[in-house]
Amino acid sequence: MGKYIIRRLFDLLPTIFVVAVIVFIITRLIPGDPASVMLGPQASVEDIEALRQNLGLNDPLYVQFFHYIGDLLRGNFGVSLTYNEPIVQLIMERFPNTLILAASALIIAFMIGVPAGIISASKQNSLLDYSVMLVSLIGVSMPIFWLGVMLVLYFSVNLGWFPATGMGSMDDGLISYIKHLILPSITLATIPMATFARITRSSMLEVISQDYIKTARSKGLSEFWVICKHAFKNALTPLLTVLGMQISMMLGGAVLTETIFSWPGMGRLIVDAIDKRDFVVVQGTVLFIAVIFVLVNLFVDVMYKVVNPRVNLSSNKGGSK
């Protein structure tokens, strides 16, 4: 297992390299001169030129690329043009906030989506089944940025139950902290929740019709145990397949959710940086998120093996396949 993880980590290197190249190309193509943006409209031509020289923006592209890769290998993501802070520090400040949001959304999605899928499958073709399926189909079709705005409208503006924006501080007590977390988490959880329900239902239906489930039933096991212990364990693998994709979508969805709720996470950082043409921040944060995603996929693959030891991992080459 350890060997497998190490080999997979090496396999990931080309993918990460490609990601770094793509990010470099995209950020160099962003129109607007970062030096003049950073110094503002009053800056003199000499000052702008000096800063361009200092940032290496006057070097040919391939020289800039080698500097960039060299810096990355040394763990140096650069210094933000607008915040005047190292990118690593900015990421360290913001990433935990995104992580809290994504983790609570994932927990909500799992706690509701998976049981809903199980119940739906065990009562196939009932009114309950149809309702779960319809609600989850609406869920996967949901523009979450609209849902976020609607939640603010009803639960913050009209009812005043939760704060509309911002992230609570632990200094104000746990209740306030959780209150700030609820609406953004629900917004971000909607699509994964609906996806989990759909996947759980379809894979449970596949498993339930198999012989060993009939055997388990004929042994006199209660339906609850048959479903939870025997069926669910084997229905878990397809769920894991979508987990990686969902986490990636959540990191993307966080951009929108954080914008609506003014949540001080990575998504906001990226949107603000794009607004300010701070390409060093865009470069660093987008690269960081992509690498996190690649690692999450590796984790999901390893979980595959844990859940289902029969999976032949040797045939599973490459990045996030």
Added chain:
Amino acid sequence: MASVETSIQSTAPKEQKKKKEAGLFKKLIRNRLAAIGLGITAFMTIVAIFAPLIAPFPPNKMDVVNSLVTPGTAGHLLGTDNYGRDLFSRLVFGARISLIVGISAVVFGAFFGTLLGLVSGYFGGRLDALIMRTMDGLFAFPFILLAITLMTVLGQGLVNVIIAIGIANIPGFARIVRGQVLSVKEEEFIEVTRSLGATNGRIIFQHVLPNCLAPLIVYGTMSVAGAIISEAALSFLGLGVQPPTASWGSILKDGKDFLVLSPHMATFSGLAILFTVLGINLFGDGLRDALDPKMKV
């Protein structure tokens, strides 16, 4: 002799194909939800095509005296926005932007993705490794994040939105097609065709590609729904089509600023997105059940 053989061969599959198509249609109709989805999609397409006939006002006509009026006031079915523009008319015209972007971006992504997937899967080797590594790299970006970053490079505008969402769609299509090619490539009839002297191009486009169509159509339909949401998201962030063009996302963005005063702007624009995307997803689900039941959600 050869021509007789081919004519026998070609009539049998034709009949089979006809039967298959009839069966497919029956399956779709039997699946009531898919029929509802098809109905919604057709309805929105008609709205988009005949927008100038349906909309009671020009979408960009301002009427400052009647700004932010509630639904049903002064002949405005769904009220007006902050410039006094008729919300219903703007939503009707917004359907055009959503469908144009949704379909064009997916066609763009499907075209390049399919081409890359075909080449990658068919020829294999280093070319395959190079293409798929690049696709892995693109796939490592959350979809909307890639589209946002591309929009900052391309700048606002309808065509640029299509290109940005189109590029973000390429890796998905490339993977699906490549996977399909790898399994089709091993089939005997490909070997036979090759031994008869068919060129690679002929084998790829006449024999391999048609066998990839079912999953492509299903995936493509679902992708249109995703592309419509992405366009709305980009416009919501102020990175999509340029104002004053009516887009559901930009109406929602404006609506967010007037949420307390006039919640109808945000409410109706979002409902339009949800309704359309739900329709396409329902239809896509039905298509999948009929064409490619093995495919997961």
